[in-house]
Amino acid sequence: MMRRRLALLLLPLMLASCAALPGGERWLRSEVFFGLSRPDGTLVTQAQWQDFVDDVVTLQFPAGLTVIDAAGQ
Numbered sequence: 001m002m003r004r005r006l007a008l009l010l011l012p013l014m015l016a017s018c019a020a021l022p023g024g025e026r027w028l029r030s031e032v033f034f035g036l037s038r039p040d041g042t043l044v045t046q047a048q049w050q051d052f053v054d055d056v057v058t059l060q061f062p063a064g065l066t067v068i069d070a071a072g073q
Contacts, residue, residue, distance in 0.1 A: 032057070 036044045044052075053067060
């Protein structure tokens with residue numbers, strides 16, 4: 001239930017754009033930004049995050065994906 005709720009809340013944040021490479025080949029780039037805290041202030045553990053990536057996010061990107069850890073303010 002938690003994974004589905006996270007997916008419903010976070011996946012709509014996906015931004016996608018199409019572009020043409022030289023020679024007319026088309027490619028698709030998607031960027032999805034996730035935080036590791038919930039609205040109530042509790043944190044998502046690394047294990048919960050990995051389960052979410054494995055069970056929900058990966059299904060949306062069957063050709064593969066890259067996860068980059070970042071810190072911002």
